[in-house]
Amino acid sequence: MNVAVMGTGYVGLNTAVSLALHGHQVVGIDVDEEKVKQLKQRICPIYEPGLEEAMRSMMDQGFLRFDHTLNGEAKDAEILFICVGTPEAEDGSANLAYLFAAVEEVREAYKRKPSKRGVVIKSTVPVGTGDRVAGLLGDCKELHVISNPEFLREGSALQDALNPSRIVIGAESPEAFSLLDELYKGFAAPVVKTTRQTAELIKYASNAFLATRISFMNELARLSTVLGTNIQTVARGMGLDSRIGPEFLRAGLGYGGSCFPKDTIALLHVGKQHGVALNILEQVREVNRTQPAWCVQLISERLSGLRGKRVAVLGLAFKPDTDDIRESRSLAVLHQLLQEGAIVSAYDPISTETVKKLYPQVEYARDIYDALTDADAALLATEWKECVNLDWQKAKAAMAQPVLFDGRNAWSSDLVKQYGFSYQGVGRS
Incomplete structure (x- = not known):
């Protein structure tokens, strides 16, 4: 045709x-x-x-x-x-x-x-x-x-x-x-x-439900951090139930990109127009909004404050294999770190030049190990393969303190601990 x-x-x-x-x-x-x-x-x-x-x-x-x-x-x-x-x-x-x-x-x-x-x-x-x-x-x-x-x-x-x-x-x-x-x-x-209207609602409902799963797991991750349980094991145990399934049960920094943030608020607007309160969706957005700050607070507690501390942020795009930074949780992390007085270095294989226009005060590195040099902590914000599969011996030698915060629960805690790192994931004790 x-x-x-x-x-x-x-x-x-x-x-x-x-x-x-x-x-x-x-x-x-x-x-x-x-x-x-x-x-x-x-x-x-x-x-x-x-x-x-x-x-x-x-x-x-x-x-x-x-x-x-x-x-x-x-x-x-x-x-x-x-x-x-x-x-x-x-x-x-x-x-x-x-x-x-x-x-x-x-x-x-x-x-x-x-x-x-x-x-x-x-x-x-x-x-x-x-x-x-x-x-x-x-x-x-x-x-x-x-x-x-x-x-x-x-x-x-x-x-x-x-x-x-x-x-x-x-x-x-x-x-x-x-x-x-x-x-x-x-x-x-x-x-x-x-019908046309039903098809349109299917799209909004699909994105809203996936966003809900993400925020639900991030709320549980906050509880898991306090309890000392492992949110990844919780997710696996949940996902084996055929009524639930394993997709979109990963705790992390939250969702971003061009769809979920825009579509959830648009659906809320449709609800308000028609006098229908979508209370669950309101909370989904609130959890997502506050998740980066919650993660930064964990880093702050580990370093006894962030003022003057150097933090390396690995990944800036909202997800790997794209150059899209729209509503990226990495940007929310950069903003929070800078507000807390941290010195921030950052690396992304694709999106650096775009982010540099928004946050010129960040030090942008040519490669991962340049970003890690003299860092008091490193935060995995986007799970690019090169950010996940590090040479851990080289990474540790570059850093001032061997402190890792895994914002995507993509690093092996057992592996990095073998190299002498202190490790904290999202809801992973």
């Missing part, structure tokens, strides 16, 4: 490349002409494992092209994906300005060439947005508005797009469902067909 993907961020670009890999003719559309120029030069604007190589391959084979308008390469598209950003507005709601701008572009394209097309909203939007879009395009009789939320994890987004855990399709007509049946014919995944 001929497909246009409006927006070439994480969702849009991975969607475009995955559909091209499945044999569709895809045009990526972005209003940023400089970005489109970069893409046409086969330069990927985001860091995502395997994405740039796959993008170049699909461009070379003629399955993937880029343009800044629906008027050119994409004028014959049968499916129009909207994958634009819906950032958090000041009041906590989702800012839909980019989405409605894209909808207006779709309207203009339809007027120039009326034809049967599916308008697929893949952006994360409040419940009812698809119906609003359908109302705005109501006079474009052959356009079918469909909700088709994404479930991509940064760091494995391309694989998730190629092999989705499920495909959720929200539509109001048999014609709309048949368009996406044809598009996803080569995908082996369970398909959920429902």
